[in-house]
């Protein structure tokens with residue numbers, strides 16, 4: 001059993017929020033994703049943000065490898081998904097939601113070709129050594145002109161402990177330096193009384209857009 005399966009089994013899911021994410025509702029309109037598009041939510045858990053994205057008229061494709069999380073999402077939203085088993089993943093669908101049960105790193109090309117993606121507590125949840133592979137998977141699962149909204153977590157004092165693993169703005173710039181363009185939309189302090197302290201934790205909201213490679 002993985003760390004994540006254990007966390008879901010024992011209901012230690014402190015990252016889950018019972019309300020829509022403020023940064024999503026504030027900034028989704030700023031990234032100009034086509035209305036009514038297909039939005040990928042990698043490492044989705046049972047996030048209510050998927051409901052908000054669907055409420056905007058989008059089709060939502062979540063990816064999650066813990067079955068308990070997926071069952072909880074559909075049950076808590078009173079939906080009865082249709083389940084089909086494929087080679088590397090099991091698909092659970094109740095339109096406009098599709099959740100693929102499987103490991104994001106095993107997702108093959110052309111299973112998903114999303115127009116947009118939303119990353120909250122996803123890249124920061126994976127081990128830093130897998131970040132580049134995660135970006136490669138995002139590239140595989142999105143269209144050439146796809147746009148993403150990503151919310152990071154940076155804790156300068158944390159070192160390599162996690163999850164969540166601290167992800168700096170410089171890390172984001174480096175990880176998305178090839179085939180993407182990125183823009184910082186907002187940076188907030190996660191410890192407002194100490195916001196002038198450069199060692200206090202922050203969160204940055206990025207717009208990330210796939211861009212043709214310049215050779």
Ligand SMILES: C[S@@+](CC[C@H](N)C(=O)[O-])C[C@H]1O[C@@H](n2cnc3c(N)ncnc32)[C@H](O)[C@@H]1O
Nearest residue numbers: 004015043044045047064065103104120121125
């Ligand atoms: C920190 S939680 C965040 C969930 C969601 N994004 C949210 O904001 O509530 C990370 C989720 O990713 C899932 N996960 C971790 N590694 C994964 C992988 N390799 N493939 C698919 N899901 C994964 C975990 O089971 C967990 O539900």
